[in-house]
Amino acid sequence: MGEAMSWEALQSAFLEQLLRFARDASGAAASSHFASLGGFGAREDAGDEGGEPGPWASFRLFAETLAGYGEWLKSSRQRPVPVAAALDRMLGDVLNGLEAALSAREALQATAWPELTMWPAFGLLREWQKLGGELAQAMAAERKATDKLQKLQWLALIDGIKRLRASLNDEQSEARIDSLQALYDHFIACVEDAYQDSLRTDAFVVAFGERANAGLRVREAFRALGCKALPVLGLPSAADLTEIGRRLAALELSAAPPSAVLPVVDKQTAALVKSPVKSPRRAAKKSPSTTKLPQVIQTTPKAAAAARTVAKKLSFDIGTISAGRRPKT
């Protein structure tokens, strides 16, 4: 084993390896080498002059980019660029990249989400067609609304990075950033501030509302389709559960006296909370006469009120029961 390499030596060695790989990979020799591994041989000669077809084109581009990056890193090692200058250049590249990506994204979205047109459903499966179509429409609308909101979020990010860049170039500033952590925190502060400003604009409120509403409409469309599908699968739907609740309430009303459905008071607790309570020990010794039922229970002695209690527990409309009429079973 040789002696341990310094960090600088390791970095240089790594860069040499990276460059060798990248140069080889982007050259013709590499192209034929990889092609000989199979799969791409037949396509190797199919390219027009200066270009290569299919996967090779993108691979060459990637390798060339990698080689360029390696060269840049190596030159940075030889003639160190100050961190501030390198960061400024990097932020400029990031901004250009984000703006270009945003434009490309918009162009893609314009073609990717054509308007879905619906026609009246008919035939044996008309209900499925209708529900499926409504779901597809809702999902397409949600996608569009999401794109609109995300565009604003991207713009806020771009604004945030511009703020970061400007603040780092602010000669008047007295604040110091002397660690990577501080730089990262400053980055977060800048992009979050920009986002908060965007959040407060009318455009964002509108886009957010449209996105939320579109999501809710997808939920409704899914629900409608689910309600149709669940019985087919032998599973209970919301309507079945509501019916179960109704029958359960009716059963409780007919089978038990009103007090049986009311909460049971814990005697020990009743003693504990007897007023005035000075200490738990003293309270525990108090008379069990404190176990009287709470007011809310005492004021509901009638069956109709008990039915309302049951209805509250089950949370569905049993107006017919609380009105004193027995439900149909």
Next chain:
Amino acid sequence: MAKLELTWEQIAHELAQWEKKLAQGVQTLRSLGNPAPGGTPRRLVFQCGKARLFHYEPESPTVQAVPTLLVYALVNRASMADLEPRRSLVRSLLARGVDLFLIEWADPVGLDAERGLNDYLNHDLAGCVSFLQTLAGPINLMGICQGGTFALSYAAMYPAQVRNLITTVTPVDFHTPDDVLSRLLRGVDLELLGQQNLSGDALNTLFLALRPYRLIHQKYLNLVSQMDDPDALATFLKMEQWIFDSPDLAGRALHEFAQSCYRENALAMGSLRIGERIVDLTKITMPVLNIYARDDHLVPPAASRALGALVATDDYHAVEVPGGHIGIYVGGSARQKVAETVSTWLAARI
């Protein structure tokens, strides 16, 4: 570029340290396992609708004569008040002699989509308060966030049942300029929103969208700096579990709250109707303690401070605590300040 004073060597050194901490943190994470629920001893003493009333075992040799009922929001869970022994508002209050009861709301199921504020307040909360009131007379009511709005509304509707009222990080005026949540809801179709229960995940997505870079990016990257501390990591995991273990919200209750409070600002306007009752804040003549968080991004201080001008009591105190919406309950000094303020204020009025 005057601000940036960094060299490549510094960056390399910091990255190496960061990587080392990350590796240590992975080991610590493996040793911790999932956080177990665990809190202050308590007993379920009463149930009414979706409300489960718990009584905490007193920890102080002297206990205040009037029980204090802690009402939590429908959003998230009340376990935040008793996350772990070292960061427990509940324990801090018990240690100062508060006789503490807590309402935990049971998760709504599909059939609860029709549950409204009337069910939660005039039935469930009323049942719990009546249970305590019948046995101990008028009680102290303390609310957290939306639970504070509930406590406030209840005290206005049934003033004779409430001896002292404490609101913490409670929205009262929902139309203050810095209320981002209120602004965002303006474009949302609230009828559509309330047609079904809203999932806790959907609500959390909304909260994350209010501060995405801090809550999604910075929080986790900064976690690495404390990953070599098992205690800090365990606390982080408990907080994470609490934050994302959110119950669904009953559709109707959500719609009513969003429509009347956020959209119409009815609580501050005096036009909030819950069931058959109007919530008239001028009926609040009992002592009121209003605690709000200085750096609250969900309930801005101005939204809470508005309470002072709306109640009719002569005994009103507003206290600002440094910290965020949750931080004032789980942060060390802030939590102690909340507990100390509450217990001292109560002791002077019982």
